[in-house]
Amino acid sequence: MRPVPPSIRLLLPALLLCSLPAHALELKGRLEWVHKVEMRIVENGVVEEVNITAGQHVNKDELLLRMDQRKQKASLLEARARVARAKLSMEDAEREQARTQELFDRGLIAEEELKDGELKQAVATTELESAKAAEEAAQVALGFTELKAPFSGVIAANTAWQGAVIFAAKQDQPLISLAPDDQMLARVLVTADVLRRYPVGTAAQIQVNGDARSGKVYSQGVEAVRIEPEGAIYELDIIFKRNAKELLRPSEAVKVMLP
Template structure:
């Protein structure tokens, strides 16, 4: 009798727990979406990806015409080389002036002039080094590379397209990660107040239940219904490498 009573109690507890859980309709969204644009006016030399293509972190997605950036880099490198020669000359002149001063053959003013000449050459050398570094950065920025492993979700550039940074409304390429996805449900403020980021949850995808966690809670209402304001509640879960999940697919979110 006691064992039967325990089984009955356990069944009631499980039933109550299941009843307390909420199963909500939700839709899939990307966890992140990085939109990539050109940082300088130019012409698209080559687009190397297509919509829906999977890319690895660091993969080249798009390359702008690099001729002007390469010419600028060569010019600054040449200036730096000339600056190195000038700095060496100024250092030798300072050493010579110091030696003559130590022997009492020149005045203090002449030594100071040599010191000032060396300081000016050193400052010019540092400025030229900075110019080379800036030119290298501008050359790097003619290439758009994948910031992480993911999928190309938008492509608005084509070979030969002329790009003006002030007129870029849409990104040239957009990339989203595929290792995690969001399931976004719409809930009332009463439901929203019950949860905090990090709480355990679950997602039901194509009949399969998977572990998840509350990711974020909406701050501004997405709409106002007769029953009250409606907010977004996001849960995050790990996606599998071999599956294809797309935004706006409908799933179920289970909240405790």
């Protein structure tokens, strides 16, 4: 086997370096919630109970806030009483119709009287259905006096306090803001050329408080946030999982490494 000339040996490291993949793109970014739900009360009333504070983790369906429910509970009781009366009227109409049908079958009454009995039964049926609808509406109104967590997450903001008077039509800001805290976004600003290089699903690395996390491109900005001399600047979001018992906050600085 012929020895490799010295000139060729000098070229090999350079050729090897050229064949290696380019270094990852390192960008500075900030943390953001994946999404946030702003919760308001749709019934007027007074806040009776607040069970949360900002930064607190809550589980799905956990009670966050309750209004004074006396009015709604009274309406529900009245609606249930109306249903009970309507059921009694319905049973009475059914018994009367059965007797009327028997008399008609024996030829003791005219057809008009039979039809009157059928009409009374139909009216009783309609009144029962109306009473049931009113009961359902009262039950919904009672439910509107409470705010429960639609998912597990962290209380991002709370502006509700016990004793506060709430007018449903005049809530300038939400009473409670809830965000999922099992995942977060690392948001970086990039040019359109960079955006095109990293489609949704591309693997990425995020450095949070000195700890490296695995993530992937979650979404790409459509509208530019600003225009720079090098071109339009867009948002690129990378999603990653939060460690257990770790509290991360939006706007914290992070580093993002893209391949």
